[in-house]
Amino acid sequence: xxxxxxxxxxxxxxxxxxxxxxxxxxxxxxxxxxxxxxxxxxxxxxxxxxxxxxxxxxxxxxxxxxxxxxxxxxxxxxxxxxxxxxxxxxxxxxxxxxxxxxxxxxxxxxxxxxxxxxxxxxxxxxxxxxxxxxxxxxxxxxxxxxxxxxxxxxxxxxxxxxxxxxxxxxxxxxxxxxxxxxxxxxxxxxxxxxxxxxxxxxxxxxxxxxxxxxxxxxxxxxxxxxxxxxxxxxxxxxxxxxxxxxxxxxxxxxxxxxxxxxxxxxxxxxxxxxxxxxxxxxxxxxxxxxxxxxxxx
Amino acid sequence: xxxxxxxxxxxxxxxxxxxxxxxxxxxxxxxxxxxxxxxxxxxxxxxxxxxxxxxxxxxxxxxxxxxxxxxxxxxxxxxxxxxxxxxxxxxxxxxxxxxxxxxxxxxxxxxxxxxxxxxxxxxxxxxxxxxxxxxxxxxxxxxxxxxxxxxxxxxxxxxxxxxxxxxxxxxxxxxxxxxxxxxxxxxxxxxxxxxxxxxxxxxxxxxxxxxxxxxxxxxxxxxxxxxxxxxxxxxxxxxxxxxxxxxxxxxxxxxxxxxxxxxxxxxxxxxxxxxxxxxxxxxxxxxxxxxxxxxxxxxxxxxxxxxxxxxxxxxxxxxxxxxxxxxxxxxxxxxxxxxxxxxxxxxxxxxxxxxxxxxxxxxxxxxxxxxxxxxxxxxxxxxxxxxxxxxxxxxxx
Numbered sequence: 001x002x003x004x005x006x007x008x009x010x011x012x013x014x015x016x017x018x019x020x021x022x023x024x025x026x027x028x029x030x031x032x033x034x035x036x037x038x039x040x041x042x043x044x045x046x047x048x049x050x051x052x053x054x055x056x057x058x059x060x061x062x063x064x065x066x067x068x069x070x071x072x073x074x075x076x077x078x079x080x081x082x083x084x085x086x087x088x089x090x091x092x093x094x095x096x097x098x099x100x101x102x103x104x105x106x107x108x109x110x111x112x113x114x115x116x117x118x119x120x121x122x123x124x125x126x127x128x129x130x131x132x133x134x135x136x137x138x139x140x141x142x143x144x145x146x147x148x149x150x151x152x153x154x155x156x157x158x159x160x161x162x163x164x165x166x167x168x169x170x171x172x173x174x175x176x177x178x179x180x181x182x183x184x185x186x187x188x189x190x191x192x193x194x195x196x197x198x199x200x201x202x203x204x205x206x207x208x209x210x211x212x213x214x215x216x217x218x219x220x221x222x223x224x225x226x227x228x229x230x231x232x233x234x235x236x237x238x239x240x241x242x243x244x245x246x247x248x249x250x251x252x253x254x255x256x257x258x259x260x261x262x263x264x265x266x267x268x269x270x271x272x273x274x275x276x277x278x279x280x281x282x283x284x285x286x287x288x289x290x291x292x293x294x295x296x297x
Numbered sequence: 298x299x300x301x302x303x304x305x306x307x308x309x310x311x312x313x314x315x316x317x318x319x320x321x322x323x324x325x326x327x328x329x330x331x332x333x334x335x336x337x338x339x340x341x342x343x344x345x346x347x348x349x350x351x352x353x354x355x356x357x358x359x360x361x362x363x364x365x366x367x368x369x370x371x372x373x374x375x376x377x378x379x380x381x382x383x384x385x386x387x388x389x390x391x392x393x394x395x396x397x398x399x400x401x402x403x404x405x406x407x408x409x410x411x412x413x414x415x416x417x418x419x420x421x422x423x424x425x426x427x428x429x430x431x432x433x434x435x436x437x438x439x440x441x442x443x444x445x446x447x448x449x450x451x452x453x454x455x456x457x458x459x460x461x462x463x464x465x466x467x468x469x470x471x472x473x474x475x476x477x478x479x480x481x482x483x484x485x486x487x488x489x490x491x492x493x494x495x496x497x498x499x500x501x502x503x504x505x506x507x508x509x510x511x512x513x514x515x516x517x518x519x520x521x522x523x524x525x526x527x528x529x530x531x532x533x534x535x536x537x538x539x540x541x542x543x544x545x546x547x548x549x550x551x552x553x554x555x556x557x558x559x560x561x562x563x564x565x566x567x568x569x570x571x572x573x574x575x576x577x578x579x580x581x582x583x584x585x586x587x588x589x590x591x592x593x594x595x596x597x598x599x600x601x602x603x604x605x606x607x608x609x610x611x612x613x614x615x616x617x618x619x620x621x622x623x624x625x626x627x628x629x630x631x632x633x634x635x636x637x638x639x640x641x642x643x644x645x646x647x648x649x650x651x652x653x654x655x656x657x658x659x660x661x662x663x664x665x666x667x668x669x670x671x672x673x674x675x676x677x678x679x680x681x682x683x684x685x686x687x688x689x690x691x692x693x694x
């Protein structure tokens with residue numbers, strides 16, 4: 001009886017001990033910083049004015065609501081995410097379908113196609129900013145030789161072309177992630193389904209829409225949600241290509257937050273970061289809901 | 298060197314953690330060699346450990362501040378004067394007056410420079426030790442001047458005229474091949490832009506004055522008239538230097554730090570002049586100093602290292618390699634500095650060289666400057682609106 005009680009006590013503590021390291025790490029690197037950010041968002045917390053640091057209630061949020069730059073940055077974030085993730089998905093899907101076919105050198109192509117994903121964002125930004133350069137860029141050179149343009153275009157110095165340029169860059173970077181995830185999903189689709197579709201006389205397009213895409217529903221959903229969150233939070237590509245310019249044309253919310261934090265206005269930067277988090281939660285909740293629903297099911 | 302300040306603490310081995318930034322690998326290597334030399338020769342058991350961090354368009358100052366507040370900062374660091382209020386406001390820096398007053402090399406540095414350092418802290422104390430300066434001037438290509446039939450401008454109006462005349466289609470295809478002026482509309486562009494502000498008749502206290510607006514309008518006109526590359530709003534340091542080096546621009550503004558690579562590339566076909574006077578005259582004094590942190594355990598040892606950099610062998614070595622203007626009189630008089638034509642122009646420009654107002658708004662103002670200027674260059678706001686915004690944000694309460 002005594003032994004049994006000891007075992008029960010032991011097994012009661014043991015799981016918590018095993019969980020403790022993970023919980024401590026989660027608390028210290030996720031929960032505490034979030035609480036700290038929330039707390040700072042209610043303060044005048046500008047490190048260039050340390051003597052004025054203190055609680056100011058909702059002032060940062062009130063200022064934010066009246067800050068036209070905040071709303072414009074939010075709108076640009078939506079454009080950045082919509083086109084950035086949308087194009088990544090389309091091209092990633094196409095690449096995955098291609099890589100799922102048997103052809104000579106497929107292994108090499110699969111490995112090479114991963115290069116954009118494993119290249120650091122800062123390096124990608126530098127590389128593409130030189131490619132888009134209005135004086136020496138290879139893109140201008142190619143377009144001139146093809147007679148598509150008659151004079152060089154300052155892609156990153158003009159508001160109309162700066163945003164498409166940074167979107168192209170993020171699309172290039174993100175295609176392999178979609179391709180990799182979708183490829184893994186494709187390989188999990190039973191061959192019987194396609195055989196049955198063949199017997200029913202389905203065309204290639206019908207097989208795509210009635211077999212492939214429905215079978216990949218969860219993969220597509222999870223991958224898209226993750227990428228929406230990552231792209232919305234992404235700073236490295238835009239900042240290193242345009243610093244949010246010219247004239248705020250590529251300033252997304254995360255870039256605005258970064259610039260505010262860099263100029264040491266931590267209170268206002270935190271308030272904007274909290275707002276960005278709330279916006280992203282709107283996208284993340286369906287993702288979480290879907291994940292837990294599947295687990296419960 | 299500061300013998301009277303050396304306490305008994307120096308009898309023991311002391312380590313000084315030193316943060317610095319370097320503009321390129323050669324400068325970083327030079328700094329490590331200077332550190333090795335100091336460690337080998339100071340004879341007081343002081344070991345400096347140098348840690349290099351990127352300048353990152355000014356991000357260095359923010360990183361240094363964050364590290365110091367978080368308790369992970371260095372004992373001594375290289376520094377920019379404009380960052381002083383944030384550090385002094387957070388009680389992070391050690392006042393250096395006592396050390397400087399007891400220092401045998403005190404008079405090697407001009408009293409005006411000490412006064413500038415004193416003003417920057419917002420208190421009647423020196424927190425920042427002079428190290429070296431860089432005075433901005435105009436680089437130009439004599440061969441391009443000759444081809445365009447112009448001479449070095451002596452007034453601001455002549456300068457604007459020369460920008461127009463240097464802009465040329467050299468191969469007759471109807472497209473501009475050489476632009477008169479390499480404009481920096483992105484990060485760091487506020488310093489060369491200050492030359493136009495003053496030449497137009499404005500100043501840092503009155504950015505939205507009639508003269509300030511005129512200077513801004515001239516700046517806009519240079520761009521919209523096509524006398525600067527179309528990429529100018531997005532051009533930062535690397536772009537303006539590359540444009541000049543490639544022959545795309547005939548003039549650009551930078552300091553002596555670029556002279557070695559310019560001379561290596563162009564030989565005699567590169568020269569410099571001080572940005573000419575208009576209604577007023579100003580050029581930027583790019584300053585680099587050192588600071589000592591309050592958290593430093595052995596301040597006497599830290600000051601030994603700072604003194605080595607300011608007036609000792611470190612001063613000569615660093616300024617020789619980087620081409621920066623020395624602050625120590627003894628080093629300024631050395632032949633290698635007296636015979637350098639770019640050093641001569643730097644010294645010529647020194648009387649009108651200054652720094653941006655050191656305010657607690659300066660960091661954010663510098664960060665916002667490109668976006669506001671870009672709006673003006675791209676015609677989204679007028680020169681007047683631009684200067685009003687810049688005035689309100691710099692002098693905000």
